Amino acid sequence: MATGRTHRPATRSRGIPEATVARLPLYLRALTALSERSVPTVSSEELAAAAGVNSAKLRKDFSYLGSYGTRGVGYDVEYLVYQISRELGLTQDWPVVIVGIGNLGAALANYGGFASRGFRVAALIDADPAMAGKPVAGMPVQHTDDLEKIIEDNGVSIGVIATPAGAAQQVCERLVAAGVTSILNFAPTVLSVPDGVDVRKVDLSIELQILAFHEQRKAGEDLAADDVVPPVAAKQPRKGPDGDVPAVMPA
Amino acid sequence: MATGRTHRPATRSRGIPEATVARLPLYLRALTALSERSVPTVSSEELAAAAGVNSAKLRKDFSYLGSYGTRGVGYDVEYLVYQISRELGLTQDWPVVIVGIGNLGAALANYGGFASRGFRVAALIDADPAMAGKPVAGMPVQHTDDLEKIIEDNGVSIGVIATPAGAAQQVCERLVAAGVTSILNFAPTVLSVPDGVDVRKVDLSIELQILAFHEQRKAGEDLAADDVVPPVAAKQPRKGPDGDVPAVMPA
DNA sequence: ATATGTGAAAAGGTTCACAGCA
DNA sequence: TGCTGTGAACCTTTTCACATAT
Numbered sequence: 396m397a398t399g400r401t402h403r404p405a406t407r408s409r410g411i412p413e414a415t416v417a418r419l420p421l422y423l424r425a426l427t428a429l430s431e432r433s434v435p436t437v438s439s440e441e442l443a444a445a446a447g448v449n450s451a452k453l454r455k456d457f458s459y460l461g462s463y464g465t466r467g468v469g470y471d472v473e474y475l476v477y478q479i480s481r482e483l484g485l486t487q488d489w490p491v492v493i494v495g496i497g498n499l500g501a502a503l504a505n506y507g508g509f510a511s512r513g514f515r516v517a518a519l520i521d522a523d524p525a526m527a528g529k530p531v532a533g534m535p536v537q538h539t540d541d542l543e544k545i546i547e548d549n550g551v552s553i554g555v556i557a558t559p560a561g562a563a564q565q566v567c568e569r570l571v572a573a574g575v576t577s578i579l580n581f582a583p584t585v586l587s588v589p590d591g592v593d594v595r596k597v598d599l600s601i602e603l604q605i606l607a608f609h610e611q612r613k614a615g616e617d618l619a620a621d622d623v624v625p626p627v628a629a630k631q632p633r634k635g636p637d638g639d640v641p642a643v644m645p646a
Numbered sequence: 647m648a649t650g651r652t653h654r655p656a657t658r659s660r661g662i663p664e665a666t667v668a669r670l671p672l673y674l675r676a677l678t679a680l681s682e683r684s685v686p687t688v689s690s691e692e693l694a695a696a697a698g699v700n701s702a703k704l705r706k707d708f709s710y711l712g713s714y715g716t717r718g719v720g721y722d723v724e725y726l727v728y729q730i731s732r733e734l735g736l737t738q739d740w741p742v743v744i745v746g747i748g749n750l751g752a753a754l755a756n757y758g759g760f761a762s763r764g765f766r767v768a769a770l771i772d773a774d775p776a777m778a779g780k781p782v783a784g785m786p787v788q789h790t791d792d793l794e795k796i797i798e799d800n801g802v803s804i805g806v807i808a809t810p811a812g813a814a815q816q817v818c819e820r821l822v823a824a825g826v827t828s829i830l831n832f833a834p835t836v837l838s839v840p841d842g843v844d845v846r847k848v849d850l851s852i853e854l855q856i857l858a859f860h861e862q863r864k865a866g867e868d869l870a871a872d873d874v875v876p877p878v879a880a881k882q883p884r885k886g887p888d889g890d891v892p893a894v895m896p897a
Numbered sequence: 898a899t900a901t902g903t904g905a906a907a908a909g910g911t912t913c914a915c916a917g918c919a
Numbered sequence: 920t921g922c923t924g925t926g927a928a929c930c931t932t933t934t935c936a937c938a939t940a941t
Contacts, residue, residue, distance in 0.1 A: 413932095420849075424834065452932090452933065454900090498749070501749055512855070610740070706910095706912090716919065
């Protein structure tokens with residue numbers, strides 16, 4: 396298979412830092428809103444506020460794209476929308492398949508933001524024969540048997556996995572074998588893929604757990620904030636459990 | 647309202663780096679799988695592979711929690727499960743409300759991973775009166791009018807927003823006013839919240855756009871990989887559009 | 898006068914490589 | 920001997936502050 400030869404660190408692309416790439420969609424959304432309100436120009440300060448970042452970061456981000464602003468004035472909204480869209484590859488059409496049409500898959504299929512910005516749902520695929528032919532979001536669900544044909548016929552390079560965790564790796568492998576090189580994974584599993592395939596994951600329970608961590612800290616702070624405990628003692632006592640321990644001990 | 651006084655950089659908590667916190671759920675999932683297979687101990691190498699990270703990173707992450715391993719042996723699975731659970735605050739029960747019971751909200755309500763790990767769906771809330779009383783995931787949907795009462799009665803501190811973008815900010819404000827201090831936002835909007843409230847967002851279209859960026863790069867590479875263009879010339883020409891430009895120009 | 902664009906400093910995160918302990 | 924735990928080196932990202940352009 397003709398995978399691109401040149402191996403590059405994948406965390407960095409054409410000089411645009413990954414952290415910047417991850418924020419471009421945010422800027423684009425804010426700019427699109429301004430564009431719809433026919434706002435002609437915007438300052439880094441205003442746009443940053445709308446995107447929820449600080450202005451220095453935004454300016455630095457834009458500096459990687461080029462000098463698209465005007466000193467003393469700001470940025471031309473329409474022009475920036477175009478430049479960011481082009482940079483993100485949204486001036487072309489990306490056919491996408493969604494595999495796994497359960498509750499979540501159906502929700503994704505119905506999600507409007509999909510179609511609007513360069514993405515087109517080319518097919519909905521499910522392993523359940525009872526689903527085949529049923530319309531979801533105005534589209535007939537197709538059976539997994541035809542996955543390879545669907546990918547090839549539609550030139551799909553982006554796949555969305557919304558199956559149960561147990562099926563995800565197998566679906567992933569079939570997608571990749573059929574030519575998909577970018578995967579958005581909603582299943583709570585680590586997918587392993589060959590080099591050259593990008594995977595991004597969206598994981599509800601991970602997000603909740605991160606929130607719980609901070610939530611717990613807030614609660615603990617209220618109780619222990621002004622205690623006599625000095626910062627250093629606040630560190631977890633090493634090797635010794637500081638409360639009841641469940642069952643097993645290290646050794 | 648009694649918000650914790652001490653303002654800390656929020657990006658760092660009790661000495662555990664944010665990047666580490668974000669990976670703990672991953673380790674926990676891998677460990678839980680091992681635990682279910684009754685594997686007693688695991689090396690950093692094995693566990694790292696299961697979690698999809700490298701072993702040095704994993705060891706460094708664990709070093710922030712304490713010295714929970716045994717040199718020459720590895721980590722005790724059950725013990726680590728407990729320690730990480732405790733660190734993440736999963737040894738306690740977190741009641742959660744989901745606001746916006748459309749396709750996505752229903753999918754979230756039905757998501758099993760919710761209940762399993764410390765989280766409990768306390769209520770489903772929707773603004774549509776026609777939804778009120780309807781059972782979703784074995785639970786009656788309640789009306790937005792009762793939002794404040796539901797939050798208070800159940801001691802909810804974590805809210806999930808799955809409404810349309812237009813409603814999200816308003817829902818957010820009501821949640822926060824009622825006492826919620828952590829929000830998981832699925833609506834494609836930037837939420838503004840007071841200090842002390844954590845927001846995490848899950849945004850399908852942002853993830854897709856990031857994938858499209860890399861996908862575009864892959865395609866471009868195949869065409870231009872061995873071109874005469876030196877790396878420096880591959881940078882975007884500044885100030886000058888390098889192709890057709892849509893309509894407007896900066897100035 | 899005003900707001901961009903960017904070097905330089907600071908902070909945060911990852912990887913290396915090996916000392917230290919079982 | 921084998922694997923953890925961790926300083927030190929390295930890389931990425933953020934922030935600062937100001938020169939530069941309109």
